[in-house]
Amino acid sequence: MDLEDKVALVTGGAQGLGRSFVEILLKNGAKVAIIDVNESLGNELKVTLNQEYGPDRTEFYTADVTSEEQFKGVFQKVVEKYGQIDIVCNNAGIINENDWEKAIAINLGGVVRGTYLALDHMKKDKGGKGGVIVNVASLAGLGPLFPTPVYTATKHGVVGFTRAMAGVSTLANHGVRINILCPGFVNTNLVTLFSSEEHVGRFLHLRNLSEKILEQYGVMETDHVAKAFLVLVKDETKNGEALMVHVDGAAFYSFPKQVKDFPSTKVNL
Numbered sequence: 001m002d003l004e005d006k007v008a009l010v011t012g013g014a015q016g017l018g019r020s021f022v023e024i025l026l027k028n029g030a031k032v033a034i035i036d037v038n039e040s041l042g043n044e045l046k047v048t049l050n051q052e053y054g055p056d057r058t059e060f061y062t063a064d065v066t067s068e069e070q071f072k073g074v075f076q077k078v079v080e081k082y083g084q085i086d087i088v089c090n091n092a093g094i095i096n097e098n099d100w101e102k103a104i105a106i107n108l109g110g111v112v113r114g115t116y117l118a119l120d121h122m123k124k125d126k127g128g129k130g131g132v133i134v135n136v137a138s139l140a141g142l143g144p145l146f147p148t149p150v151y152t153a154t155k156h157g158v159v160g161f162t163r164a165m166a167g168v169s170t171l172a173n174h175g176v177r178i179n180i181l182c183p184g185f186v187n188t189n190l191v192t193l194f195s196s197e198e199h200v201g202r203f204l205h206l207r208n209l210s211e212k213i214l215e216q217y218g219v220m221e222t223d224h225v226a227k228a229f230l231v232l233v234k235d236e237t238k239n240g241e242a243l244m245v246h247v248d249g250a251a252f253y254s255f256p257k258q259v260k261d262f263p264s265t266k267v268n269l
């Protein structure tokens, strides 16, 4: 996909990974709508990016991805302003093992809602022009991150939901590719503020283990992950794929074609 004059929407784009996704889209010629609950940071970023990449290339909208009314309203405003939506990145996410219902609502509910709203606007079988959706999971969407079981569950949910929806999109001729980004640890607030009680909840006693896991995997910078994000946006051959991002590169995860092909040990009943 050539990004020149395409219109993208990035949730949780005011800082961290989302901000780097916004910037790489702008560098490649797209216009970008940023959605975030952090109004001051979002407005500040919009001004900075419009100075750097040209007036009106970036717009900021305050919205919570858990609110159908707010999120739907933003899609409508983006279409009114830019005339179309071609790329959607469902990136907003938190770690909160204390208020785990909130974590599920944002990390999984927000991705489901954002995917459905994106399809409503983009699917070719309903008059749209097609496009691409990137849902941000994590390596914790493919294997367990022990100190964060609910976060792990939400990210596994994003992987399962996205793979199923990618299949639906193909079967229904939506003309929309839907892929999953699975980064390892990245240098953002999510990692640096992790050990607070709010984030860790009942797993505070596993703090030492967390430090060991972080050391083992290493921590990446956001611009490294943004390069992998761009692959999922641009590569027209990829649909329903999960791209893992490690400190030393990226690789597509190989899912067995069907569950019956998973490696298994037989049990006699």
Ligand SMILES: NC(=O)C1=CN([C@@H]2O[C@H](COP(=O)(O)OP(=O)(O)OC[C@H]3O[C@@H](n4cnc5c(N)ncnc54)[C@H](O)[C@@H]3O)[C@@H](O)[C@H]2O)C=CC1
Pocket (backbone or CB within 6 Å): 011, 012, 013, 014, 015, 016, 017, 018, 035, 036, 037, 038, 063, 064, 065, 066, 091, 092, 093, 094, 106, 136, 137, 138, 139, 182, 183, 184, 185, 186, 187, 188, 189, 190, 191
């Ligand atoms: N930092 C890391 O090590 C990794 C992060 N991820 C995922 O990447 C995504 C982005 O995370 P980071 O940039 O690290 O976090 P971050 O905390 O730096 O940025 C997240 C942004 O999302 C916004 N946000 C939170 N709740 C929201 C809501 N309900 N509606 C709209 N916006 C909301 C925040 O205001 C913030 O600007 C998350 O889904 C996270 O799970 C995945 C793998 C590793």
Ligand SMILES: CCCCC/C=C\C=C\C(=O)C/C=C\C/C=C\CCCC(=O)O
Pocket (backbone or CB within 6 Å): 095, 137, 138, 139, 140, 142, 143, 144, 145, 147, 183, 184, 185, 186, 190, 191, 194, 209, 210, 211, 213, 214, 217
């Ligand atoms: C140990 C917790 C430290 C800080 C957690 C903060 C942010 C984490 C964000 C993530 O999305 C997790 C990123 C990578 C997970 C790494 C490994 C999980 C998979 C384990 C496996 O190899 O099976």
